[in-house]
Amino acid sequence: MKDVIIIGTGEQAKIVADIILCAGDRLIGFLAGDPKMRSFLDRPVLGKDTDLNRFRDYWLFLAIGNADSRERLAALADGVKWYTAIHPAAVISRLNTSVGEGSAVMANAVINPFARVGRHCIINTGAIVEHDNVIEDFAHVSVGARLAGEVRVGRKTWIGVGATVRNGICICENCMIGAGAVVVGDITEPGTYVGVPAGPIEKKA
Ligand SMILES: CC(C)(COP(=O)(O)OP(=O)(O)OC[C@H]1O[C@@H](n2cnc3c(N)ncnc32)[C@H](O)[C@@H]1OP(=O)(O)O)[C@@H](O)C(=O)NCCC(=O)NCCS
The missing domain is CATH 2.160.10.10 (Hexapeptide repeat proteins)
Known part of the structure; x- marks a missing residue:
């Protein structure tokens, strides 16, 4: 079982959250663009999307519809595991x-x-x-x-x-x-x- 954090809190995030649960993995929480957001889908928002390198112990998934934003955040990643x-x-x-x-x-x-x-x-x-x-x-x-x-x-x-x-x-x-x-x-x-x-x-x- 993998412990997964989703980056994003929009429509893509909902669908990927469902996939993680259907696949029998564990959804730990989210990273959000909005620093004031505290929770999403009854899971905690653990930080900002740009903080992704703090979460190297987890599997991360970029659930963001806009391809430029996905690319920009992926380029920040240093040694993270992608789910x-x-x-x-x-x-x-x-x-x-x-x-x-x-x-x-x-x-x-x-x-x-x-x-x-x-x-x-x-x-x-x-x-x-x-x-x-x-x-x-x-x-x-x-x-x-x-x-x-x-x-x-x-x-x-x-x-x-x-x-x-x-x-x-x-x-x-x-x-x-x-x-x-x-x-x-x-x-x-x-x-x-x-x-x-x-x-x-x-x-x-
Ligand atoms: C192609 C698309 C991006 C254009 O969006 P837009 O730039 O906001 O364009 P507009 O809605 O202003 O439409 C501009 C013109 O193109 C036409 N048009 C827009 N999308 C069209 C389409 N898919 N097929 C045919 N004509 C289309 C509009 O009727 C309009 O014509 P008009 O100027 O004669 O009135 C959008 O309509 C579209 O098809 N998006 C796909 C969304 C999608 O697949 N989402 C997937 C979720 S999983």
Whole structure:
């Protein structure tokens, strides 16, 4: 059994708290951005999120939706142990598949053979990461998104809820793929892409 402290007190923290309990590990408490916060989900807030290096005796998990914030806090870490949160109802192939430290794989997500998921990624509820995908560090595959085979998702890219990505597509770093989008061509410029087929969002003048 692992003793785990969650960094973050928002929506991601709730979901990861549940995974820790479902996995039979122990949730010790939280580190918060707000120094005045005292408790969350009936557990103590033990300090500020930037104090993470004081808690090296525990397993830590960065449960923060914003990828830039996750990256910034991960960069502060010095010798901490990152917890990898895998829901018992996630399906992860045993055939040459890896999930990096500090990542979360939520209930009913599927990760198929030869897929590689980086560090501090979120593979959300019911997301499908097909064979030979590469999901780079800090990326997020939202609820019910579907990545066909041999897709590459760049660092800090966020695939929105219910989006679909055709097989063999590369999406570069720092992209937001909107809810329900269908990506049928490579995306090589960071930005926000929506629609079917997905294209850059049109900003009004
Ligand atoms: C793509 C997204 C980030 C854009 O948000 P935004 O920058 O605030 O953009 P706006 O809501 O101002 O919309 C701008 C325009 O794009 C359109 N648009 C926004 N999201 C869209 C989407 N997913 N598909 C199609 N069109 C979309 C809007 O209708 C609007 O069009 P208009 O200018 O003609 O009225 C957001 O709508 C989205 O899809 N987020 C995904 C959230 C998600 O998946 N959460 C996961 C939780 S697990």
